[in-house]
Amino acid sequence: MGIIEDADGVGEIGSTVDGDIINISIKIKDNVIEDVKFKTFGCVVAISTSSMVTNLAKGKTIAEALALTNKDVITALDGLPEGKDRCSGFALDALKRAIEDYQHKNK
Amino acid sequence: MDHSATTPVDTLVVDAMLPYFSEMFGNSSSLHSFGMEAAEALSTARKQVADAIGALPEEIIFTSGGTESDNLAIRGVITHNSGKKHVITSVIEHPAVLNTCAFLESLGHEVTYVPVDAEGLIVLSLLERSIRENTVLISVMHANNEVGTIQPIKEIAQIAKKHNIYFHTDAVQSVGKIPVNVDDLGIDMLSLSSHKIHGPKGVGVLYVRKGTIIEPIVFGGNHEKGMRSGTENIPGIVGLGKAMVLAQQRLDTDSKYMQQMRDGIISKIFCSVADVRLNGHPTQRLPNNVNLSFKYVEGESMLMLLDMKGIAVSTGSACSSKSLKASHVLSSLNIEDDYIHGSLRISLGRENTIEDEDYLVESLKETVFRLRMMSPLSSQ
Numbered sequence: 010m011g012i013i014e015d016a017d018g019v020g021e022i023g024s025t026v027d028g029d030i031i032n033i034s035i036k037i038k039d040n041v042i043e044d045v046k047f048k049t050f051g052c053v054v055a056i057s058t059s060s061m062v063t064n065l066a067k068g069k070t071i072a073e074a075l076a077l078t079n080k081d082v083i084t085a086l087d088g089l090p091e092g093k094d095r096c097s098g099f100a101l102d103a104l105k106r107a108i109e110d111y112q113h114k115n116k
Numbered sequence: 117m118d119h120s121a122t123t124p125v126d127t128l129v130v131d132a133m134l135p136y137f138s139e140m141f142g143n144s145s146s147l148h149s150f151g152m153e154a155a156e157a158l159s160t161a162r163k164q165v166a167d168a169i170g171a172l173p174e175e176i177i178f179t180s181g182g183t184e185s186d187n188l189a190i191r192g193v194i195t196h197n198s199g200k201k202h203v204i205t206s207v208i209e210h211p212a213v214l215n216t217c218a219f220l221e222s223l224g225h226e227v228t229y230v231p232v233d234a235e236g237l238i239v240l241s242l243l244e245r246s247i248r249e250n251t252v253l254i255s256v257m258h259a260n261n262e263v264g265t266i267q268p269i270k271e272i273a274q275i276a277k278k279h280n281i282y283f284h285t286d287a288v289q290s291v292g293k294i295p296v297n298v299d300d301l302g303i304d305m306l307s308l309s310s311h312k313i314h315g316p317k318g319v320g321v322l323y324v325r326k327g328t329i330i331e332p333i334v335f336g337g338n339h340e341k342g343m344r345s346g347t348e349n350i351p352g353i354v355g356l357g358k359a360m361v362l363a364q365q366r367l368d369t370d371s372k373y374m375q376q377m378r379d380g381i382i383s384k385i386f387c388s389v390a391d392v393r394l395n396g397h398p399t400q401r402l403p404n405n406v407n408l409s410f411k412y413v414e415g416e417s418m419l420m421l422l423d424m425k426g427i428a429v430s431t432g433s434a435c436s437s438k439s440l441k442a443s444h445v446l447s448s449l450n451i452e453d454d455y456i457h458g459s460l461r462i463s464l465g466r467e468n469t470i471e472d473e474d475y476l477v478e479s480l481k482e483t484v485f486r487l488r489m490m491s492p493l494s495s496q
């Protein structure tokens with residue numbers, strides 16, 4: 010949890026109008042996600058998926074992280090309450106944006 | 117600390133109800149002695165409720181709860197074949213009123229939803245201006261279930277009377293918290309519910325002033341003088357009667373006690389947490405209602421973290437399947453976007469203790485701090 014100050018990539022999703030805002034920052038070394046942190050404003054599902062996405066992504070290669078699916082996240086959380094899957098994809102989107110940001114900067 | 121949702125049944129109420137399940141189980145319509153016992157219990161409870169709100173026993177109709185009472189009052193005044201009618205209500209009513217009004221609209225009747233100001237008080241000038249030739253009813257709640265704002269019921273009743281219009285109030289949240297007397301307030305119809313005042317669930321009352329003409333919405337064996345057919349829920353009604361007596365006896369003590377706790381919580385939170393606001397009215401407010409909004413954090417996540425600490429509260433900011441959505445009440449109060457998603461309602465009851473108050477304040481401070489650490493909106 011938190012923000013990596015000298016991050017190699019940052020991804021943010023959401024707006025105060027819709028509600029949830031998820032910010033994910035990553036540190037990359039030799040194509041591996043060495044560190045990853047989140048900051049989330051939103052319901053418990055948004056917070057717990059953010060936390061789980063950072064757990065899952067840490068130590069993975071960029072290719073492995075990009076291959077993560079929403080289902081992987083939900084399975085790792087032992088499922089979500091019904092009707093609460095709306096925000097479950099947001100955290101993963103934020104991670105992918107962070108990776109894109111890194112790739113963009115290092116083209 | 118979620119007493120506006122429901123309350124535990126008082127042990128004295130349980131004791132009063134128990135004999136009416138297996139020993140005195142009669143049907144009040146039967147002519148034998150078992151039936152007489154039930155009829156007697158019914159009439160005692162009717163008198164207990166009537167006395168507590170300053171009504172006559174024959175003005176009390178027992179129903180299945182606040183929702184049915186609201187339905188009966190609002191649908192009941194629009195008698196069949198009477199042509200297109202107009203009803204006035206407020207934008208912050210309970211769904212029991214709002215959805216009944218929406219149903220009337222679907223039948224071709226008209227409804228005006230009068231707005232409220234930033235503190236939740238109905239705008240009286242707009243209310244009076246919305247009266248029409250065919251207005252038959254004004255229905256405005258006594259106290260709001262989310263933000264606790266108490267409406268100027270007496271003034272609204274006077275406006276209704278001046279224009280010869282019936283006035284109904286949903287007093288589900290106010291009974292037992294502030295004085296409710298149908299003559300003092302000048303009310304024609306009033307809804308109340310047992311489970312909000314330490315009585316059993318599934319019982320309520322619609323008070324209907326003598327001379328007020330309404331039609332039933334449930335038909336059958338003409339119980340409750342034909343206004344609400346169906347064999348009466350005797351144990352429930354006995355429980356409600358007892359709960360009303362207790363509520364009346366304890367009103368002064370309980371409301372002072374809760375108000376002290378309410379003000380204690382508000383001032384302690386305002387002293388120790390930044391970027392917080394009180395939703396609703398600062399003084400025209402139920403003695404047991406605290407409704408706060410915290411910037412940078414979301415209501416449901418606060419609720420869940422407090423739940424893990426064993427504290428039950430509620431929020432008007434929930435995560436729905438489409439978006440984070442604020443309740444219709446909070447949305448009507450013009451709360452800034454920064455605050456509207458972070459609301460928390462704490463509704464106190466007489467069994468809450470000073471220790472509970474301290475534990476809540478500490479837990480809430482900790483929860484808000486923790487979530488703000490996590491929030492990208494906060495610089496914490």
Ligand SMILES: Cc1ncc(COP(=O)(O)O)c(C=O)c1O
Pocket residue numbers: 120121180181182183184186210212257259260261286288289309310311318319320
């Ligand atoms: C203001 C108000 N009206 C009506 C109701 C409904 O009462 P009941 O649960 O008895 O149907 C409630 C309870 O949630 C309420 O708070």
